[in-house]
Amino acid sequence: MRRWMKLHPDSLLSRLGSPNYLRWEAVANLVWVVALLVGPLVDRNAVWTTWLLPTLLSAPVYMYLHMKVYTGPYRRLTWYAAGMALLGLLVWPFNGVALGYVVSACMCLAYQSSARRWLLSIVLVTIPTALLSQHLHVSPWLMLMVAFVAIFSGFGHFLRLNNHRRDAQLRLSQEEVRRLATLAERERIGRDLHDLLGHTLSLVTLKSELARKLALVDPPRAQREMEEVERVARHALGEVRAAVTGMRRSDLAAELVSARLMLEASGLGFSGELSPDLHLPPQFEASLALVLREAITNIHRHARASTASVAISLDKDSIQMQISDNGCGGLTAHGNGVSGMRERIRALGGSLQIDSPPRKGTVLRMQAPLPVTDVCSETCLDTGSRSAA
Structure with missing residues (x-):
């Protein structure tokens, strides 16, 4: 069970940053499963020996497929939703409330990234559903109302997820801008430090080499050279401190x-x-x-x-x-x-x-x-x- 509940790295929740509203929506869509038992019980014409066993067998399968829509690999989302629709068509002749499986599948198909694929999937689900409704002599008005709810609910899902994807892309763009700005600032600091210290350290090196050579030949001059090295080093230290203070300062x-x-x-x-x-x-x-x-x-x-x-x-x-x-x-x-x-x-x-x-x-x-x-x-x-x- 824990392996089934594990969130796949490329799942719908992972792609969208696991938003809380989508988690609550996934749980809320499972509440109607209670109607699978309540509906036939209040129907006087329903015979429990006919609908009870198919309903009890289908409910865990549906809950698993519904869960995998949100937590499973995103590339298999269409197949999970198709399994839910097929399950609804198989149980519908025994339990009329099982048509909700098909409606839930249509809503989950809206989680696809392409509107064209979503509409094509709706058409492929609608055709066998319409044929089976005629065989079961279901009222066309009832089927029209169910189709209206499924399509418009799915359309709302599609728009909301599309907006969430755009917000996620915007956040990634802002993070990329910050990263590039940080990189540019590091390069600027590197150039400034190179320009600031490159000439000074070269001068210190030359003066030190000269003082080393003059240490035994002309000690007074070697001492003057070392005093010059000290003066240049102190000046460079002051410039570095001023530069670092300017880098740290906020405005x-x-x-x-x-x-x-x-x-x-x-x-x-x-x-x-x-x-x-x-x-x-x-x-x-x-x-x-x-x-x-x-x-x-x-x-x-x-x-x-x-x-x-x-x-x-x-x-x-x-x-x-x-x-x-x-x-x-x-x-x-x-x-x-x-x-x-x-x-x-x-x-x-x-x-x-x-x-x-x-x-x-x-x-x-x-x-x-x-x-x-x-x-x-x-x-x-x-x-x-x-x-x-």
Whole structure:
């Protein structure tokens, strides 16, 4: 039994990422099996010696085939559904409710990736069903209604799965974009480090070789060469540290783009833009970017929201950032990373306010004064350079 229940790597559930709604749908489609026994029992004309044995024998076979539609190899899905339809045609003369086997098979055939194959399969199932209905003298209106339900239910399945496949392809495309962006960034870092260190290390090598040769012949000159090597090495070390700091530093624009990708890939609507005229000191902006990253991560993991927004405004002497969502609310002041955000804002001399009533979303309001010292120093340097010019 466990081997039968095992999910095949190329099954319908595996291809679609095993969505919960499809699992519940598979279980719900088995509930009607109860009608196989209830239907004949309430029919006064039914003779239990005629319908009971075929029904009891067919039910486990149907449940196995139905289960394999979702968990078995996808290439065999059509054959599993065809087996369900054939089973229904065999049991139908003994139990009229067994026509549901055929209806269920038509719905499962809609899980095929091609609409043409699905419609062709429906035609191939309809022909023997129509012939058998005439032999059993079933009302044409009843058969028309059953066909209507089977086709339109299958059509709904086909559209929903098609949309799910497109969403899965979109997520794969976004992951590929991130992978290519990461690869491009690694190549850029490699080029920058090569350009930064290549010439410097070559110079250090030449100077070191020269100092080694002069160590016994001209020790004072060898000492000067080694002092030059030390100066070049310290300068290169400072450039490497500055480059690494720039690589690690986050900025608000990049975090907004990352937030949009994360939330929209999870089906959340996102709104938030950054004014191109906003210029902040790097360390100050990096702290705000980390706060924004933590807040967006909390929304993605815990909020169960459908929309989120970020609003950033700048006054004469302060900056305000508001992050809101329409999720479950109930955010505590010391949980879900809020303490870390509060500490970062407090380190900037600002404050964090939380408005998170249960089931009414969450609003984070952050306010921090602009670093006047950095601005003044930049202005003074700019004024001094102009005066010197």
